[in-house]
Amino acid sequence: MKLHPAWLASALLVLSVAAVPALGGQSATRDGQPADALASNLALPFASDLTGARRAPVFAWIEDVAGARNVWVGGPDIPAHPRTAYSGDEGIELSEPQLSQNGRRLLFVRGGDAEFPEGGAPNTGIALETPEQALFVADVAGSQAPVKIGPGHGAAFSPDGARVAYTRKGEIWLWGDAAAARRLATVAGSVEDLQWSPDGRQLLFTEQRKGHSFVSLLDVEQRSLRYIGPTLGQSSDPTFSPDARQVAFLQFRGPPADLPDSSASFWSVRIADLASGAVRTIWSAPGGEGGQFAGTRGRNLFWTASGHLLFPWERTGWMHIYAMPAATGGTPRDLTPDANEVETFTPTPDGKGIVYAANAGNLDTRQLWRTAIEGGKPAQLTQDDAFVFRPVFGGDRLAATATDAQRPAHMVLVDGMKPLGAVAIAPSYSKPETIVFTATDGMQVHGQLFRGKGPGPHPALIFVHGGPRRQMLPAFNPMHYYSNAYVRNQQFAALGYTVLSVNYRGGTNYGRAFREAPETGRGGASEYRDVLAGGQWLAKQPDVDAKRIGIWGGSWGGYLTALALARDSDLFAAGADFHGVHTLVRPGDASLSPDAEVKARELQWQSSPMGSIDRWKSPVLIVHGDDDKNVDHDQSLLLARELTARGVPFEELSLPNERHEFFRYGDWLASYLATEAFFARTLKAGK
Incomplete structure (x- = not known):
């Protein structure tokens, strides 16, 4: 089945009239009436890419409001404000904000794909000419439009802020105020x-x-x-x-x-x-x-002013940060013995301590801690009513990214948790419940439960994240992709679906043994045991209709969605597969013998949705951008062909020029509305 033209027209109507929501808890309006909750909450400002000046309390970050991206600056003495004035859902990414050490100048990249900066530039907005990837510079305190340096990315200010080094296509370039950019090396x-x-x-x-x-x-x-x-x-x-x-x-x-x-x-x-x-x-x-x-989600080696080398190590089975004198070496000392898992860390400006984001004391949270390199008990800097990520110093002031159940990612000064700017809110959202259940092989699995509103029995959904190196939390996520997924799950709950988001094995923040669990992916798909256990847990809940359980997810979550439908259509009545992997068969490794390679490829096949495709009965919605550089669009072309041949019902939404993480707000909204309409037909009305 294809999406009906009338449905597409209604989706486009929503895109054209949905207003950007006001801040501070006010609902978005349309002609004086409340706007569609999904559209307005997806449009809430989302902040990312926080950076600080080395010698001044100045910060910069990127804010996305319904696809319109701008660079913001602010600090304890600088009211937060946008330093650029881009508008519209153009599908043009902003990335890599950098500040000079004195905090007076700003760099950023507009265009291209930050994940694949050396690849072909995307044209997700379907412009007549593909937007170029270009580097811009601006005075932080000024009002003049940023100056275009030229094509490039990966820029760095010289220590005095007068020059900029950057790269493009294997070349290193140098730009300064007094001279045109010149190539230094290839x-x-x-x-x-x-x-x-x-x-x-x-x-x-x-x-x-x-x-x-x-x-x-x-x-x-x-x-x-x-x-x-x-x-x-x-x-x-x-x-x-x-x-x-x-x-x-x-x-x-x-x-x-x-x-x-x-x-x-x-x-x-x-x-x-x-x-x-x-x-x-x-x-x-x-x-x-x-x-x-294995590294953290940030930089993994620092040489401090105190003469120490700082780096992560999983000697305990958990990601901890260790210190070692650079002059003498020796046995590294664990600075974070009680941290559970450290996600990111940074040295303090004086080089005598570190600040780190970790889930100490509660695996399903994220807080900031500070400890001295010379030893002592770590001090917790943030409290449990918020989730705090990615500490960044600007001079001697510390800022970070914060979220909670109602507030998407925003920037705060850690001292007092004072927001650097206005904070958006989704006031109707309640905090999901954290639950733990057990797979058939004894693996303990964590998840978040969004309880369906209204009387039961409820249709239900499993949500599976991608990566698979991810962890979902009972709050807005600091990654834009999963911030959007959190909105979709909250809105499903508002529509009466009970949603269980599963943190399956292979994900992060539950220790190395969980992340590196045996037989995952093409080695046997052991993570599917956790997904299946989640579906079975839902089926046993007294307020859930066991015959109306669906599943949805993207990327590796799309793979697990397809695997669930192929293996267990009797449990999973429908699914929405966003840019999933459908065959895991890959060319052999040179270290394998010919016989071992044959066995490996057979296991890859059996671990794939294609390996069980003849058992697939339930309907599915397939969503994929055709310029996806993470999961080839061919994976969905393959699935559509195979389902057609077997008479399995499916709906399809192919997004021309779109990437893996959709660049356009309109494509997120259209995809999520398609998913909502699909589940309304297949689950709310019964299979």
Whole structure:
């Protein structure tokens, strides 16, 4: 089945008339009446990409309001305000805001795809000419329009703020106020993590090549390029010593396909002396737990002013932060022994401590903590009535991203949790319940339950996130994709559906054993046991109609949605599959023997929805952007063809030019309205 033209017309009508909601808890209105709740709450301002000036209490971030993106600036002495004036749902992304060290100048990128900055530029707004990816600079305190530097991304201000280094297509460029931009170098790979030396004479970066990466150093004045300690693996997170005479970096490699659980040592911390070129391994991870490298969601290596190297390590089975003297090395000391899982961290400006976001004491929360490098008990900086992420210093002031059950991501000064600007609110939303249930193999699984409004028995839905390296929380998510999914689940509950969001194995923040659980994905789809257990848990609830349980999700969640429908149509009566993976069969690994490769490919097939497609009976809605760079659009073309051949009913919504995380608010809304209408037909009215 295709979407009916009359339905599409009504969706477009909603897009054209839905007003952007007011802030501070006021409902959006349309002709004096309340606007559609889904449209208005999806349009609530969403803040992201917080950055701070190194030597001044100034912050910048990006705010998205119904697809109109702008860069905002603010601080304790600067009222928050937009520094750009872009309007309309154009599908043009803003990314990479940066401030000069003195907080007086601002950089940002407009256009392109921040996740794939070196790929082809998207045209999700279907303009006659594809918008270019370009770098802009502006004075923070000024009112003049930002100045376009030129095509590029990955920019960094020089320490004095007078020059900007940036990259594009394997080239490094330099721009200054007094001269036009000029190319400094061309390299064989892609340039990442570009940064200036403290003296402003050199540029340090990671050069990503096929299957490996190098740490590279470019002397701006001498126009010379060299590679630091190249290895047969990945080199990452390079950082200068405070005196700029040395560079530290991480070196790691992954285990082979036939020994995925090897307990060997796969990573180390190395230091290069820039004068002599000598490189020494100051520490290697011992074999066993933590012998394979895993990082946080931010930067993973710092060299502090106090002379310590800071990095994450899973020696305890949990992501903790360790400190080690850079001069002497030795055994790293755990700074966060009670943290459960550290998600991001940053050193304090004086180099004597760290601030980190973690779920200490409650696996389904996120708070900020501060601890001294020399030792002592960590101090909790934020309270349990909010979820706080990604600490950032601006000078000596600390800011972060905050959410709760009613307020989407916004920026706050951590001291007193004072918002940097106005905060949007969805006043009708209530906090989902956190529940724990057990899969058939004994795995403990966490989830959030959105109880359906009104009398039961209720139709019900399982929601499965993507990634799979994710964790959903009982609040708005700091990622835009899942902030939108949270709105959709709240609105499903308002319509009478009971929704269970499942944090299945393979996800983060429940420890390494949970994240690296055996036989997940193409190795056996063991995470589906958690999804199935969630559906069975719903079916046993007295206020849920066990014959009207559906499932929906995107990306890896789309894969699990399709797998649920293929394997268990008797339980899952309908599903909405957003850009899912439908066959996991991939080319073999060179470390596998021919016989082992045949067995691996057979297991990949059986772990795929395609492996059980002949058992698929329930209707499905398939949604996919045809310029998706994460999950190829061909995956949905394959599924549509196979379902057609077997007479399985499906509806389809193909979004021309759209990416994996939809760039246009209109495409989010159209997709979510299509999902709502689909479940109304297949679940509310009965299968």
